[in-house]
Amino acid sequence: MSVTTAKGFEASGVAAGLKSTGAPDVALVVNRGPSAAAAAVFTSNRSKANPVIWSQQVVADGVVRAVVLNSGGANCFTGSFGFQTTHLTAEAVGDALGVSAGDVVVCSTGLIGTGDQVFRDRVISGSRDAAAALDDGGGNDAATAILTTDSHAKQAVVERDGWSIGGMAKGAGMLAPGLATMLVVLTTDADVPSDLLDRALREATCVTFDRLDSDGCMSTNDTVVLLASAASGITPPQLEFTAAVTELCSQLATLLQQDAEGSSHDIDIEVTGAHSETDAVEVGRSIARNNLFKAAVFGNDPNWGRVLAAIGTTTAEFDPYNVDVSMNGVRVCSEGAPDRPIDEVDLSPRRLHVLVGLNVGAATATIRTNDLTHDYVHENSAYSS
Amino acid sequence: MSVTTAKGFEASGVAAGLKSTGAPDVALVVNRGPSAAAAAVFTSNRSKANPVIWSQQVVADGVVRAVVLNSGGANCFTGSFGFQTTHLTAEAVGDALGVSAGDVVVCSTGLIGTGDQVFRDRVISGSRDAAAALDDGGGNDAATAILTTDSHAKQAVVERDGWSIGGMAKGAGMLAPGLATMLVVLTTDADVPSDLLDRALREATCVTFDRLDSDGCMSTNDTVVLLASAASGITPPQLEFTAAVTELCSQLATLLQQDAEGSSHDIDIEVTGAHSETDAVEVGRSIARNNLFKAAVFGNDPNWGRVLAAIGTTTAEFDPYNVDVSMNGVRVCSEGAPDRPIDEVDLSPRRLHVLVGLNVGAATATIRTNDLTHDYVHENSAYSS
Incomplete structure (x- = not known):
């Protein structure tokens, strides 16, 4: 081993x-x-x-x-x-x-x-x-x-x-x-x-x-x-x-x-229906780097609006009004509008599966990230002192 | 008014x-x-x-x-x-x-x-x-x-x-x-x-x-x-x-x-000696978005290594071994190596001036950001709930 x-x-x-x-x-x-x-x-x-x-x-x-x-x-x-x-x-x-x-x-x-x-x-x-x-x-x-x-x-x-x-x-x-x-x-x-x-x-x-x-x-x-x-x-x-x-x-x-510093959630962002694998990776990474989304997950808040705001900053091919977002199997956003109530999403497990459907192609990629927590800030504000 | x-x-x-x-x-x-x-x-x-x-x-x-x-x-x-x-x-x-x-x-x-x-x-x-x-x-x-x-x-x-x-x-x-x-x-x-x-x-x-x-x-x-x-x-x-x-x-x-959410520092990142204004903006923004650097500032830690690590992710023209970094007037890094001891930097004021010298041209730009704090995480994990 x-x-x-x-x-x-x-x-x-x-x-x-x-x-x-x-x-x-x-x-x-x-x-x-x-x-x-x-x-x-x-x-x-x-x-x-x-x-x-x-x-x-x-x-x-x-x-x-x-x-x-x-x-x-x-x-x-x-x-x-x-x-x-x-x-x-x-x-x-x-x-x-x-x-x-x-x-x-x-x-x-x-x-x-x-x-x-x-x-x-x-x-x-x-x-x-x-x-x-x-x-x-x-x-x-x-x-x-x-x-x-x-x-x-x-x-x-x-x-x-x-x-x-x-x-x-x-x-x-x-x-x-x-x-x-x-x-x-x-x-x-x-x-x-x-x-x-x-x-x-x-x-x-x-x-x-x-x-x-x-x-x-x-x-x-x-x-x-x-x-x-x-x-x-x-x-x-x-x-x-x-x-x-x-x-x-x-x-x-x-x-x-x-084991990421201070994290309380492992977030797997699976992007599907992308025009290319490059697009899928760019979209996944943009969501993975969005501090507001990451802080929301820490607070057990399935804030899909922040997912869409992050996608909008990419160069990937997509139509904001044809994007679907599911969290842990609950489709909270369909075609860029609210779908199921967000309180149906259970964010208490450590693992969160975010499924993003861009609906413009057949390429996929999964980016793995963590949430943004008090402990992350604490560990990294004290690291070298 | x-x-x-x-x-x-x-x-x-x-x-x-x-x-x-x-x-x-x-x-x-x-x-x-x-x-x-x-x-x-x-x-x-x-x-x-x-x-x-x-x-x-x-x-x-x-x-x-x-x-x-x-x-x-x-x-x-x-x-x-x-x-x-x-x-x-x-x-x-x-x-x-x-x-x-x-x-x-x-x-x-x-x-x-x-x-x-x-x-x-x-x-x-x-x-x-x-x-x-x-x-x-x-x-x-x-x-x-x-x-x-x-x-x-x-x-x-x-x-x-x-x-x-x-x-x-x-x-x-x-x-x-x-x-x-x-x-x-x-x-x-x-x-x-x-x-x-x-x-x-x-x-x-x-x-x-x-x-x-x-x-x-x-x-x-x-x-x-x-x-x-x-x-x-x-x-x-x-x-x-x-x-x-x-x-x-x-x-x-x-x-x-x-008045940025939860912030305890206003950080002005002044990039000088850049090949172009576009380069200066890219470098400043990369530092401004580096969570590790932002958390360090929250902890009053003048962690210039995180500044250089952030610069290295850009496409800007620079030589890692010819970069200078000063914080609040104290030059902590010269030509990519330690200069003044970091404990000479006083990070207790709300405003932090980070001066980055790329030493390859004459263009400059200043990006303004804030630190990454417990309160930022708290406000943004609780916002929609």
Whole structure:
């Protein structure tokens, strides 16, 4: 049930003193092979953290032997000193494992702008400790060490005939991935070359993490890495492999949504009848980012007027007077006018299904978000102080 | 200090029973001439309320004799019945004043989806009462009758040599005008034809209301109307007139910002050194819509990392490692790295000035927003229940 479920992987998680609580904060995942094929997607935020800039180069040749991750500091906007810290971290891991630093992906998460000499010293010594603690059952320790405001470790596994794929994820705020999500490491013992890993990973993240939009705020550090050890000796058909990666990413995205900062509702916005999938995604995202709608859901108020007001700000093809909206199965708006009374909608469950019918085409997409709560404001007004 | 300050105007505000509190909820502003020149801008939300659809036609010929406004119901997404209600309201006002219904602008604000027979009856009888209550000192009554969640009436006047221009505004939430803002009526006794009114109004709103982005949520009902009576007999130079309209709009926009729902800070985001004004506006708006940054300001946390993360989601020309950020005069970030310690920033005043230097050009723009607070979530989770 972790990144060490697939054969050929070891992992660890240690406390390096980056978190003031003394909780574990450095994780390491190592691919022992025989293959070291890998693919990754990164944030599309143009303000990228140092570890993202580094890791984009590492993964370019399709070979990754280790991923070192720290919580307790994003190492973003920390100047050339911060980039050097990332480089030195990869070198420390490479030295300890006897591999090239150029095959070590680095991921960081925490407050932007933190990354001084103390941070550097602790990350590097923590990375060495993590290398010494590697274990083929260490997946759970690694998943714990990457958490920040997450309330629990997030792991999932998809088992197939003779091979498997597992993963861990962290992320609770700044959760609106562009081409990726927060920190995610996926491992498989299938024998898949890096170009096919890349294709499968992009197809999977495009319909899973990319459609998670908890708070509209895109991170500077988002990274999803997929490592393949080939230790199973099995090469699954590409379609089957992509489906498995997609299923795993979807499970992890659900875990992220359910643990989003301060949230009291998981809102799945299913847009149907769109002219194109692009239109469906734009409409879903616009609703997912509408603070008034999100606050209404927090107040158990099925405020469909705010849904329509959000749709009106998009460039999607639609007629305001031919839009239908249902919430948890109750059609509250038909053809842009009130339908069933809103008090028929039960918003007490954590999950809310919003079904939007644009009635102009056949394309669909589902965007997953959360409500806007007192606790979200509280957590994010107090985070760095 | 109101829409009746300029010569040639009468106004009134009455209670028609639309608000459960019994507070005034129907306002009327009438231009007695000699000129009836007018211009207006409306929401760019593609989901438009019935009064907007009606009023866009009314103002097309540049002649408006009266503006009737109701709070207590947006009359948006209320079907053809709702459009008919708007039409009947204009006819009631036209009959009472002896003018054509086609010269009566209608504005509504309140909950989307409300507009039944009871609403219709009360709006129409309230409009007749308002016509009977018209007074050349009635501006304050009108400004009070258009409020919803606003805590107080918002009015301003700009006086010039021999002529003046005054206005009233309402708006506290769903406050991110596209090409307009919430409900605003401006009156002048200058003698200006409708095409020049239109040009002045568009130039003014473009740099005032359009740059107010309190909560990123664009309304379906935004309307700004400018009426000119020519009662002063003076035709000011166009540049002077536009400057006066802009100054008035800016004052009203400030009043809206200061009364935004639940806010504890007014945040002015001044973007400098941009390649173009469009870039500067996009960057400012992206920061203004970043919930994490807005929550941090609520917590008196000068979290500049969230500012840079927001800039990275734009298409504007910039180099993440050549961006400067100051807050209330303290430069916390230089060239994408930490500068002064953040505890030097005093966020205790209500106003926060965020200065962003993109260092790639000479264009600037200022976007005005508010912080994200517990009270915002509270007000908007309880609004329609």
